[in-house]
Amino acid sequence: xxxxxxxVTIKHVAADAGVSLQTVSRVINDEPNVRPEMxxxxxxSIDKLGYVPSIAAxxxxxxxxxxxxxxxxxxxTIADWQGRQGVDWVDQMLxxxxxxxxxxxxxxxxxxxxxxxxxxxxxxxxxxAALQPDGVILTPPHSDNPLIVGLLDQQKIPxxxxxxxxxxxxxxxxxDDEGSARRATRHLVDLGHKRIGFIAGSPEYSLSRWRIDGWxxxxxxxxxxxxxxLVEGDFTYASGAxxxxxxxxGANPPTxxxxxxxxxxxxxxEVAREKGLDVPGQLSIVSFDxxxxxxxxxxxxxxxxxxxxxxxxxxxxxxIAAQRGGQRxxxxxxxxxxxxxxxxTAAPAVVxx
Amino acid sequence: xxxxxxxVTIKHVAADAGVSLQTVSRVINDEPNVRPEMxxxxxxSIDKLGYVPSIAAxxxxxxxxxxxxxxxxxxxTIADWQGRQGVDWVDQMLxxxxxxxxxxxxxxxxxxxxxxxxxxxxxxxxxxAALQPDGVILTPPHSDNPLIVGLLDQQKIPxxxxxxxxxxxxxxxxxDDEGSARRATRHLVDLGHKRIGFIAGSPEYSLSRWRIDGWxxxxxxxxxxxxxxLVEGDFTYASGAxxxxxxxxGANPPTxxxxxxxxxxxxxxEVAREKGLDVPGQLSIVSFDxxxxxxxxxxxxxxxxxxxxxxxxxxxxxxIAAQRGGQRxxxxxxxxxxxxxxxxTAAPAVVxx
DNA sequence: ATGAAAGCGCTAACAT
DNA sequence: ATGTTAGCGCTTTCAT
Numbered sequence: 052x053x054x055x056x057x058x059v060t061i062k063h064v065a066a067d068a069g070v071s072l073q074t075v076s077r078v079i080n081d082e083p084n085v086r087p088e089m090x091x092x093x094x095x096s097i098d099k100l101g102y103v104p105s106i107a108a109x110x111x112x113x114x115x116x117x118x119x120x121x122x123x124x125x126x127x128t129i130a131d132w133q134g135r136q137g138v139d140w141v142d143q144m145l146x147x148x149x150x151x152x153x154x155x156x157x158x159x160x161x162x163x164x165x166x167x168x169x170x171x172x173x174x175x176x177x178x179x180a181a182l183q184p185d186g187v188i189l190t191p192p193h194s195d196n197p198l199i200v201g202l203l204d205q206q207k208i209p210x211x212x213x214x215x216x217x218x219x220x221x222x223x224x225x226x227d228d229e230g231s232a233r234r235a236t237r238h239l240v241d242l243g244h245k246r247i248g249f250i251a252g253s254p255e256y257s258l259s260r261w262r263i264d265g266w267x268x269x270x271x272x273x274x275x276x277x278x279x280x281l282v283e284g285d286f287t288y289a290s291g292a293x294x295x296x297x298x299x300x301g302a303n304p305p306t307x308x309x310x311x312x313x314x315x316x317x318x319x320x321e322v323a324r325e326k327g328l329d330v331p332g333q334l335s336i337v338s339f340d341x342x343x344x345x346x347x348x349x350x351x352x353x354x355x356x357x358x359x360x361x362x363x364x365x366x367x368x369x370x371i372a373a374q375r376g377g378q379r380x381x382x383x384x385x386x387x388x389x390x391x392x393x394x395x396t397a398a399p400a401v402v403x404x
Numbered sequence: 405x406x407x408x409x410x411x412v413t414i415k416h417v418a419a420d421a422g423v424s425l426q427t428v429s430r431v432i433n434d435e436p437n438v439r440p441e442m443x444x445x446x447x448x449s450i451d452k453l454g455y456v457p458s459i460a461a462x463x464x465x466x467x468x469x470x471x472x473x474x475x476x477x478x479x480x481t482i483a484d485w486q487g488r489q490g491v492d493w494v495d496q497m498l499x500x501x502x503x504x505x506x507x508x509x510x511x512x513x514x515x516x517x518x519x520x521x522x523x524x525x526x527x528x529x530x531x532x533a534a535l536q537p538d539g540v541i542l543t544p545p546h547s548d549n550p551l552i553v554g555l556l557d558q559q560k561i562p563x564x565x566x567x568x569x570x571x572x573x574x575x576x577x578x579x580d581d582e583g584s585a586r587r588a589t590r591h592l593v594d595l596g597h598k599r600i601g602f603i604a605g606s607p608e609y610s611l612s613r614w615r616i617d618g619w620x621x622x623x624x625x626x627x628x629x630x631x632x633x634l635v636e637g638d639f640t641y642a643s644g645a646x647x648x649x650x651x652x653x654g655a656n657p658p659t660x661x662x663x664x665x666x667x668x669x670x671x672x673x674e675v676a677r678e679k680g681l682d683v684p685g686q687l688s689i690v691s692f693d694x695x696x697x698x699x700x701x702x703x704x705x706x707x708x709x710x711x712x713x714x715x716x717x718x719x720x721x722x723x724i725a726a727q728r729g730g731q732r733x734x735x736x737x738x739x740x741x742x743x744x745x746x747x748x749t750a751a752p753a754v755v756x757x
Numbered sequence: 758a759t760g761a762a763a764g765c766g767c768t769a770a771c772a773t
Numbered sequence: 774a775t776g777t778t779a780g781c782g783c784t785t786t787c788a789t
Contacts, residue, residue, distance in 0.1 A: 056466060057533065060766055071776045076768060084774050101526070103533035107463035108766035111781045113409060116460065117534075132499040132713075137490030137696030145494070145514070146485040158535070160513055161498070173454065180410060180456035181470075182511070343490030347700030360485075413782055424760045429784060437758050461782035464765050 059102045068096040079104055080114075110183050117157045119370060120184040121148055121363070122175075122193055125163035136314070137343040140359055147360030148188065151367040159367070160184065164193065172198050179206065186210060186370035188363065189221070191256045209373035211366035214258050216383035222369045223383035224362055228258040231355045231388045232265025232309065235337045238353070238390055239307045240273055243398045244335060246280065248298040248305035250315050252339075253285040262311055262339070280305055284315050291315025295322040299334075306399035307335035313342045316352055320395070331397035341391055350394030362386045412455045421449040432457055433467075459511075463536055468727070470510045472720060473537040474501055475528075475546055478516035489667070490696040493712055500713030501541065504720040512720070513537065517546065525551050532559065539563060539723035541716065542574070544609045562726035564719035567611050569736035575722045576736035577715055581611040584708045585618025585662070587743045588690045591706070592660045593626055596751045597688060599633065601651040601658035603668050605692075606638040615664055615692070633658055637668050644668025648675040652687075659752035660688035666695045669705055673748070684750035694744055703747030715739045 061079075065072045070093060077085045078093040085093075096102070110116040121144060131138040145161065152159045160182060164174050179187075187210040193199050194212035203210045204220035211222045232249075239247050249266045252259035263281065270277050282297050284290035291310055295318055298305055310316035316338030320330060328334045330350060338345055338354045345352040365384055373379050414432075418425045423446060430438045431446040438446075449455075463469040474497060484491040498514065505512045513535060517527050532540075540563040546552050547565035556563045557573035564575045585602075592600050602619045605612035616634065623630050635650050637643035644663055648671055651658055663669035669691030673683060681687045683703060691698055691707045698705035718737055726732050 057536070057766065059533070061768095062766080072767075073769095073776060074774090077775090080768085086774065089774080101529060103530045105463075105536060105766055106534050107460040107469065107536060108781095109768075110458075110460035111464050111766070111783090112768040113781060114768060129499065129503075132492070132495045135492060135696050137492065139485070139488060139490065139492070139495075141498070142485045142492075142494055146482065149514075149516070150482075158513065158515075160511065161502075162511075163502070176454060177456045180412070181459045183410070183458065183460060343488050343697065344700060347697060349702075410782065414784095415782080425783080426760060426785095427758090430759090433784085439758065442758080458782055461765095462784075464767090464782070465784035466765060467784055 057105050057108075059100045061102070061104070063100055064093065064096045064102050067100060068093045115185050115374070116183045118182055118184040119148070119152055119157050119159050119186045119188065119367060120178060120182060121159055121161050121188040121190075122164050122178075123161070123190050124192060125165045126167070128163055138313075139342055140340075143359035144188075144190070144363045147363035147365075148367050151364040155367075155371050157185070157367070157371065164199075166192050166196060171196065172202055175199055175202060179208065184208065185374050186367075188213065188366045188370070190214060191258060195257055209370045209379070211370055213362055213366060214256065216257075216261075216385075218381075222366070222373065222379045224366055224369075225258065225261070225383055225385050226357050226359070226362055227385045227387045228261040229265035229268070230385075231339070231357075231390070232262040233269045234390045235309050235339075235355050236266050236269035238392065239309070239335060239337065239396065240269070240275070242307075242335065242396060244305075244307040245275055245399075246303065246305040246307070247275070248280045248282070248308040249277075250291060250294040250298070250308060250310040250319065251281060251283045252311035252315075254283065256286075259311060266309060279303075284311065286312040286314060288314040288318045291318030292322055295319040299323070299326060299328070306333070307337070307396070309337045309339075311339050313338045313340040313345050313352070313354065316345065316354070316395075317348065320348055320352070331395050333400055335396040335399070337390075337396060346393070348395075353393045353396040354391050356389040356391050358386045358388045410458050410461075412453045414455070414457070416453055417446065417449045417455050420453060421446045468538050469536045471535055471537040472501070472505055472510050472512050472539045472541065472723060473531060473535060474512055474514050474541040474543075474716070475517050475531075476514070476543050477545060478518045479520070481516055491666075492695055493693075496712035497541075497543070497716045500716035500718075501720050504717040508720075508724050510538070510720070510724065519545050519549060524549065525555055528552060528555060532561065537561065538727050539720075541719045541723070542566060542568075544568075544611060548610055562723045562732070564723055566715055566719060567609065569610075569614075569738075571734075575719070575726065575732045577719055577722075578611065578614070578736055578738050579710050579712070579715055580738045580740045581614040582618035582621070583738075584692070584710075584741045584743070585615040586622045588662050588692075588708050589619050589622035591743055591745065591749065592662070592688060592690065593622070593628070595660075595688065595749060597658075597660040598628055598752075599656065599658040599660070600628070601633045601635070601661040602630075603644060603647040603651070603661060603663040603672065604634060604636045605664035605668075607636065609639075612664060619662060632656075637664065639665040639667060641667040641671045644671030645675055648672040652676070652679060652681070659686070660690070660749070662690045662692075664692050666691045666693040666698050666705070666707065669698065669707070669748075670701065673701055673705070684748050686753055688749040688752070690743075690749060699746070701748075706746045706749040707744050709742040709744050711739045711741045 191214035282294040341354040341356040544567035635647040694707035694709040
């Protein structure tokens with residue numbers, strides 16, 4: 052293909068308005084030291100000619116690229132896409148992130164990076180060198196990857212770490228995992244449950260621990276036992292099935308189970324069905340994530356709603372603020388989720404003993 | 405934030421390898437006129453220094469941007485995201501498009517553009533001027549928007565039109581809508597259905613017409629009637645409900661209905677339930693799209709699977725080929741979908757009459 | 758087969 | 774408050 056040069060450049064605008072390139076540049080970037088009338092004149096030329104700055108050129112001259120890079124785990128994301136289970140984490144990130152970016156004239160570029168890989172660093176370096184983004188959004192498990200965090204910190208690129216709350220580099224944001232687990236537990240306690248089991252997520256994600264903390268904390272408040280009621284899964288359906296069996300096969304099984312992912316909750320529902328346990332009559336189930344699928348099960352699942360879009364949106368805001376010279380917040384930003392009650396939770400059956 | 409310049413540039417590589425910038429450039433772009441040993445030496449330096457070309461600089465000097473812009477309808481996409489019905493069209497596009505882009509060293513940028521808007525053109529122009537993509541992927545209804553198609557054609561940017569098959573500018577790709585409708589119809593005919601209703605999609609999408617053609621064509625082959633069996637919807641649940649009632653309230657209602665979207669099929673299922681019609685005993689239903697939700701209904705819906713990922717992947721391939729000097733195919737590329745039989749279709753009840 | 762020079766569109770730094 | 778100059782990192786001419 053032939054050379055495709057910019058049709059309308061800053062030069063054209065400058066010539067049309069009869070000013071220097073610099074003045075046009077100042078107007079574009081909303082910088083000081085331009086008289087209002089001058090600004091107006093330049094803006095008129097911009098509008099007239101339909102001029103839009105080339106982000107390549109802007110980036111070249113050392114300024115912003117107006118690009119924010121959102122990075123997700125490759126393996127897991129592709130598995131979700133191919134699995135077609137309706138997991139809409141990526142969609143929600145785009146919803147929150149892209150729209151917020153657009154508000155500020157930024158663009159979001161979505162990338163996949165392997166975590167389990169000796170060349171994570173090379174991959175990320177390449178993406179940064181190629182795109183030179185003004186900011187990066189990390190999601191679990193990348194958010195806690197010291198290689199990635201270290202690299203970004205060293206390169207002085209503002210970056211958000213969704214699902215992290217330690218004070219290391221970057222802007223930490225959580226979806227209030229502990230609080231959500233507390234609310235889920237409270238919901239069950241309020242219904243009258245005493246034995247509430249918990250299926251944890253993969254320990255690779257620090258949020259898995261926080262959710263356990265929330266459950267344990269709330270149980271402690273009520274003086275309820277947690278011993279033998281915690282099983283570790285890894286977010287997958289298969290791990291959820293194993294965990295659910297372990298909980299329900301015990302001598303004194305729980306009357307309710309909180310699963311740290313929708314897939315594990317689905318598995319729990321299936322295990323209950325196998326065992327002939329009525330849900331919610333004999334077993335209540337609460338899931339985490341609230342992906343679309345949980346509304347279509349029988350019964351529909353009560354779920355912790357993860358505010359993914361809102362969190363992505365906040366991440367963008369904070370990155371842009373940081374990039375504009377503000378400093379990052381010292382405290383992690385906590386975006387609170389919700390609990391959506393559906394048919395899978397009810398008062399426990401009365402036990403005659 | 406301080407100036408963030410490229411840490412390793414072509415200069416560093418040239419110096420390290422002891423060659424000119426030009427030679428390095430040739431190696432990067434895999435151009436001729438470099439001795440193998442020279443190439444090897446340069447490549448060694450590139451690897452050693454971890455050099456990655458800056459896309460901005462490449463674009464600046466008039467070459468490729470390695471960016472492919474995928475454009476979806478803003479209103480509809482945001483509605484899908486917010487609706488959280490598990491519609492995974494975007495995910496499938498990313499799956500097919502991003503991975504194929506990555507194979508060629510390209511990146512896919514996803515953008516939302518309003519169709520119903522007097523400033524479509526301005527929006528698109530801005531995106532192109534800002535990003536200077538090497539190619540654009542259009543999806544319905546943009547694919548048939550003459551303003552957009554004209555603009556892209558005029559700017560000589562290679563672009564794919566998913567869901568279009570006319571010979572206008574650009575690379576046309578369809579998901580074989582007509583063939584899919586034929587297969588769906590055939591599936592029902594083979595089960596013994598004679599009266600097969602069809603709920604069409606919005607006429608704004610030309611694929612709506614092709615699906616009707618497929619259904620009518622296959623019905624004609626069998627000598628089956630179509631009069632009074634076609635109702636127009638607009639892909640939404642609400643329109644599907646209206647259409648289904650219209651079909652089922654008639655004197656001689658169909659024993660099977662093909663709906664041109666999952667949402668309309670879902671609505672049809674609900675209407676059947678209201679009317680006390682057993683599915684599939686008294687009414688068979690086939691849907692289009694095969695989004696995740698159709699597996700969770702009772703019964704699960706037999707659906708036409710739209711090969712969205714595959715189509716996006718092909719679009720990327722064709723764009724890159726075109727961009728590399730090949731010319732666009734003269735015939736529309738047709739990516740064939742599949743029919744996934746599930747519980748919503750069965751032989752019709754025997755009518756005693 | 759290789760290199761040198763010019764320039765892409767824009768902004769930072771330095772004038773004025 | 775505005776203009777001028779010198780690059781940014783790379784690819785294109787155009788030499789050699």
